[in-house]
Amino acid sequence: MSNLSELHLDALAEIFSIGAGRAALSLSEIVGDEVHISVPSVQVINVEDINATTLSLNSGRFGAVSQYFSGPFNAEAVLLFTEEQALKIVSDMMGSQMSLEELAEFEHEAMCELGNIILNACLSAMADILHFTLESSLPNYRVASADEILHRLKENSNQPYVMVLHIDLAIEKRHTTGNLVFLLSSTSLTNLVIHINQFLGSIS
Amino acid sequence: MPVDSSIKKLLIVDDSKVSRMLIRTHILVQRPDWVIFEAVCGEDAIELADNERPDYCTMDINMPGISGTDAAERILSKYPLMKMVIFSANIQETHKNRARSFGSILVAKPVTEKSIALTLDYFTNSK
Numbered sequence: 409m410s411n412l413s414e415l416h417l418d419a420l421a422e423i424f425s426i427g428a429g430r431a432a433l434s435l436s437e438i439v440g441d442e443v444h445i446s447v448p449s450v451q452v453i454n455v456e457d458i459n460a461t462t463l464s465l466n467s468g469r470f471g472a473v474s475q476y477f478s479g480p481f482n483a484e485a486v487l488l489f490t491e492e493q494a495l496k497i498v499s500d501m502m503g504s505q506m507s508l509e510e511l512a513e514f515e516h517e518a519m520c521e522l523g524n525i526i527l528n529a530c531l532s533a534m535a536d537i538l539h540f541t542l543e544s545s546l547p548n549y550r551v552a553s554a555d556e557i558l559h560r561l562k563e564n565s566n567q568p569y570v571m572v573l574h575i576d577l578a579i580e581k582r583h584t585t586g587n588l589v590f591l592l593s594s595t596s597l598t599n600l601v602i603h604i605n606q607f608l609g610s611i612s
Numbered sequence: 613m614p615v616d617s618s619i620k621k622l623l624i625v626d627d628s629k630v631s632r633m634l635i636r637t638h639i640l641v642q643r644p645d646w647v648i649f650e651a652v653c654g655e656d657a658i659e660l661a662d663n664e665r666p667d668y669c670t671m672d673i674n675m676p677g678i679s680g681t682d683a684a685e686r687i688l689s690k691y692p693l694m695k696m697v698i699f700s701a702n703i704q705e706t707h708k709n710r711a712r713s714f715g716s717i718l719v720a721k722p723v724t725e726k727s728i729a730l731t732l733d734y735f736t737n738s739k
């Protein structure tokens with residue numbers, strides 16, 4: 409059970425929507441075309457309740473970019489795309505007629521860059537709006553199965569909460585969906601709620 | 613009793629309650645006598661524009677139903693004297709150009725004193 413009300417979730421959705429807008433601007437400059445990126449929903453759930461359905465993980469392998477953020481709250485952020493979608497995004501980012509083999513060479517670097525843009529855009533929007541500073545580690549990219557990802561998300565008992573954002577991303581009319589998952593400790597979630605309350609208190 | 617035409621009406625269109633609260637609060641600090649209406653989607657905004665004939669409108673882009681830019685274009689085609697600001701986090705050139713094409717401007721979120729000042733300046737000083 410998390411302590412987030414509907415208004416808290418609305419505030420988070422708005423914050424991440426601003427982050428997604430910043431990410432879309434950066435990505436559109438990279439690919440030289442319009443990028444549609446939106447955050448339709450934010451959920452905060454107990455890590456025990458997370459499963460393949462919650463994260464829209466079907467069968468197959470997934471590309472996961474992870475990054476650690478620290479500040480008034482600490483979180484591990486993980487951006488998930490299917491491996492096939494990850495390669496399409498890399499193809500759009502590289503903007504050339506590369507073969508799949510050639511693209512695979514750039515996959516690691518391009519996905520780290522994509523993760524860096526999206527994760528930092530979302531977290532920096534949160535830091536700016538809620539008035540705090542977050543430091544980030546370098547992004548890490550790996551390809552894994554749904555089971556491996558779920559096992560990895562659940563293995564750290566110090567982080568019992570997950571905040572899940574479902575992200576729609578379309579580059580050059582090619583539609584892709586991904587999920588952004590934040591792993592949070594109880595203390596971090598409490599600190600986040602305190603900052604959202606301060607923000608909401610200033611406008612109500 | 614005649615309606616006081618100096619009292620201005622503003623329509624805030626945004627699917628986020630927090631965003632609407634922020635815009636309303638900031639605007640009322642600067643313009644406490646303005647009458648404010650709120651809509652949560654483009655369709656409701658079009659209906660409110662017909663019913664209330666606001667002088668000004670702030671419009672989000674990404675909302676359920678029709679996009680804010682489509683709603684803005686429809687409203688301005690009917691009420692060309694209305695001042696419309698597209699207030700959005702989606703700040704790509706495409707959207708800036710689209711806003712310009714139907715006589716509006718795009719102001720970047722987040723909603724802050726600075727972005728509200730830009731909005732009010734456009735509402736009250738642009739021709």
